[in-house]
Every structure is written in C-alpha cells, then in structure tokens.
Amino acid sequence: MAQPKPYPDVYLFAAETLGVDLSRCLVVEDSVAGLTAARSAEMKTIAFVGASHIPSGYAQVLHEVGITRIMRHMDELPALVEAGVRGDFGDVLS
Numbered sequence: 001m002a003q004p005k006p007y008p009d010v011y012l013f014a015a016e017t018l019g020v021d022l023s024r025c026l027v028v029e030d031s032v033a034g035l036t037a038a039r040s041a042e043m044k045t046i047a048f049v050g051a052s053h054i055p056s057g058y059a060q061v062l063h064e065v066g067i068t069r070i071m072r073h074m075d076e077l078p079a080l081v082e083a084g085v086r087g088d089f090g091d092v093l094s
Helices: 009-018 032-040 058-064 074-086
Strands: 026-029 044-048
Touching: 009 032, 026 032, 026 074, 032 044, 044 074
Parallel strands: 026 044
Antiparallel strands: none
C-alpha cells in the first residue's frame, strides 16, 4: 500500500507509470512534505513559494533545510525547466 508524503511513493509511482528515469524527473512543490518526498525519490525539486497560502519567510525556512531552487513566481518556471534539461542542476536535488 502506498504511503503519503513525505514518503516518495506517489512520485515513484508517477515515474514508473510514465516510464521516466528518476534522474530525469523535476518536481515543483510548495510543501516541505512534498519536497522531502521528491528528494527521497532522488528527483530534482523546485520549491514554489508564491501561492497566497504560503507564509512570509517560508523561502528562508526552505533554504535553511537545504532547498536551493526556490521560485517566487510561476513565470520563473520555464527558465528553470530549461536549466534542468540542459543538465545545469548537476547532482543537486534541490
């Protein structure tokens, strides 16, 4: 039985269903549980902190727990995806 986030089950299932290697996956998440789950699945992550329910200072909290790619506006997403496709993320998960 699949376990909920922060377990990676949902992301592992998605990659398996789509036939995509885990190293080629990029997850956009706004929760620590979701980011933890994606990182546990060894997927690259981008944290989204621009939603109305995200508290002030959340980006700093994420940065302090090791999240390095933090997006404040969705218009930043295309450039981040392109960087990931080019391989600019290297082995860094987030």
